[in-house]
Amino acid sequence: PDVTYNFYRTFSEFFSLQYQEIPVQKDFSICVEDYCHCGSNVMLANPNAPTGLKIHLKDIERILLSNPNHLVVIDEAYVDFGNETCVPLINQYDNLMVIHTMSKSHNLAGARIGLAFSSAKNIEDLALMKAAFNPDSLNTVSQVLGCAALQDTAYTKKCLHETEKVRDAFRRALLARKFAVLKSNTNFLFVKPLAVPAEYLYRKLKENGILIRYYDQPRIRDYVRISIGTEEQMHIVIQAIDKIVSDYKIKELGNSVMTVFPSLEK
Numbered sequence: 001p002d003v004t005y006n007f008y009r010t011f012s013e014f015f016s017l018q019y020q021e022i023p024v025q026k027d028f029s030i031c032v033e034d035y036c037h038c039g040s041n042v043m044l045a046n047p048n049a050p051t052g053l054k055i056h057l058k059d060i061e062r063i064l065l066s067n068p069n070h071l072v073v074i075d076e077a078y079v080d081f082g083n084e085t086c087v088p089l090i091n092q093y094d095n096l097m098v099i100h101t102m103s104k105s106h107n108l109a110g111a112r113i114g115l116a117f118s119s120a121k122n123i124e125d126l127a128l129m130k131a132a133f134n135p136d137s138l139n140t141v142s143q144v145l146g147c148a149a150l151q152d153t154a155y156t157k158k159c160l161h162e163t164e165k166v167r168d169a170f171r172r173a174l175l176a177r178k179f180a181v182l183k184s185n186t187n188f189l190f191v192k193p194l195a196v197p198a199e200y201l202y203r204k205l206k207e208n209g210i211l212i213r214y215y216d217q218p219r220i221r222d223y224v225r226i227s228i229g230t231e232e233q234m235h236i237v238i239q240a241i242d243k244i245v246s247d248y249k250i251k252e253l254g255n256s257v258m259t260v261f262p263s264l265e266k
Contacts, residue, residue, distance in 0.1 A: 001021065001022055001023070001024045001030055001044070001048065002021040002022065002023045002024060002218075002219070003024045003028060003048075003050070003051060003219060003220055004024075004044075004045050004048055004049065005045050005048075005049045005050075005075065005077075008043050009021070020040070022034045022035070024048075024051070028048075028051040028053055028182065028190075029053055030044070030048065030053070030055055032055070032059040032062055032063060035063045035066075035067075036062055036063055036066035036067070037066045037067065038066075038067060038070075039067070039070070040067075040070055041070045041071045041072070041073070042063060042067060042070065042071070042072045042073065043073045043075070044060075044063075044072075044073070044074055044075065045074075045075040045077065045078075046060070046074050046075065046076060046079070046083075046086075047078045047079070047081075047083060047184075047185040047186050049077070049078065049186065049188075049225075050188070050190050050213065050215065050220070050223075050225040051182055051190050052078075052182055052183070052184035052185055052186040052188060052189065052190050053182065053183075053185065054083055054185045057084055057086050057089070060072070060074060060086050060089070061089065061093075064089070064093045064095060064096055065093075067095065068095060069095070070095060071095055071096075071097060071122070072093075072095055072096055072097070073097045073098075073099065074086055074096070074097070074098050074099070075099050076098055076099065076100050077099075077100065077101045077103070077104055078104055078105075078185065078186035078187065079100070080104070080105035080156075080160055081104075081105065081160060081163065081164060081167075081184075081185060081186050081187055082160075082164055082185055083185050085098070086098055087117045090117050090118055090119060094119045094121070094122070096118060096119075097116060097117070097118040097122055097126075098116070098117040098118065099114060099115065099116050099117075100114065100115040100116075100117070101113065101114050101115075102114075102115075102146055102149060104186075104187060105156060105159070105160055105187075106146075106149040106150075106156060107149075107159065108142075108145055108146065108149060111141075111142040111145050111146060112137070112138070112142060113138065113142055113145070113146045162230075162231075163187050163228055166228055166229075166230065166231050166234055167184060167187065167188075167189065167228045169231075169234075170189065170226075170228060170234045170237075170238070171183075171184065171189055173238050174189070174191060174238075174241075177195075177241070177242070177245070178194055178195065179191055179192065179193050179194060179195075180192035180194060187227060187228050188225050188226060188227045188228060189225070189226050189228070190223055190224075190225055191223060191224050191225070191226055192222050192223050193224065193241075193245075195245045195248065195249065196244060196245055196248045197222075198214060198221065198222050198223055198224050199214055199216070199221070200244075200248065201224060201241070201244060202214035202224055204240075204244045205237075205240055205241070205244065208240050208244075210236070210237055210240055212224050212225060212226045212227070213225040213226075213227075
C-alpha cells in the first residue's frame with residue numbers, strides 16, 4: 001500500500017528491489033481485489049500502520065489463493081490488540097509467511113525480537129538468508145527475555161486490556177473535541193486534527209515534551225499518529241492538546257482582528 005509502514009519502501013530501495021505501492025482507498029482501507037492475481041510477492045501490515053485498520057482473514061485467504069506461486073507476507077506487529085492472527089493458515093498455504101515482533105504487545109522494543117511463521121521450506125530458506133545478512137541478531141539476554149514474555153500470558157493479557165481501554169477512552173475524548181479519528185485495532189490512533197494544522201500540533205506537542213508522529217508525505221499530511229501510553233500519560237496529552245488548540249484559536253482570532261481593523265496595529 002502507498003500508506004503503510006515506511007520500512008518496506010526503505011528495505012526495497014536499499015536492496016534495489018522492484019516494488020509497486022498500490023494506493024489505499026479514500027477511507028484508507030485496502031482494496032483486496034488490487035492484490036488478487038497480482039503476479040508478484042505481496043507485503044501487507046495487518047493491522048496496517050499508521051492507519052490502524054485491519055484486513056479480515058477471509059480476504060487474506062483470497063489473496064493467498066489467487067497468488068499460489070508468490071509469497072504473501074503478513075506483518076502482524078499489532079495483531080494482539082484485539083485482532084485475529086492468520087498464523088493457523090500456514091498449515092493450509094505454503095505461500096504464506098506471518099511475521100511478529102515483541103516490541104509492541106510484549107513491551108520489549110529494546111530486545112529487538114522478531115518471529116516468523118511459515119512452511120518448513122520457507123523457514124529453511126529464511127534461516128539461510130539470516131545467516132548471510134545478520135547471523136548474530138538475537139543475543140542470549142534477548143532470547144531469555146523473549147521466552148519469559150511468551151510464557152507470562154496473564155501479564156500480557158493484562159497489559160493489552162489496559163492499553164485497549166485507554167485507547168478507546170482517548171479516542172472518545174478526541175472525537176468529543178471534533179477531531180477525526182479512525183477506529184484503531186492497534187496501540188495507536190490515526191488522527192486528523194480539524195482545529196489546528198497537523199504539523200502545528202506535532203511541533204507544539206514536541207515543545208511540551210510529548211512526541212507523536214507526523215507524516216510529511218502525500219495523502220496523510222493532515223494526520224498524526226498518537227501512541228497510547230498509560231491513563232495518566234494520555235490525560236496529560238489531552239490537556240496539552242486543549243491548551244494548544246485554545247492558544248491557536250486566540251492567535252487566529254488576533255490575526256483576524258488585525259486584518260479587519262488594520263489601524264489597531266499601531
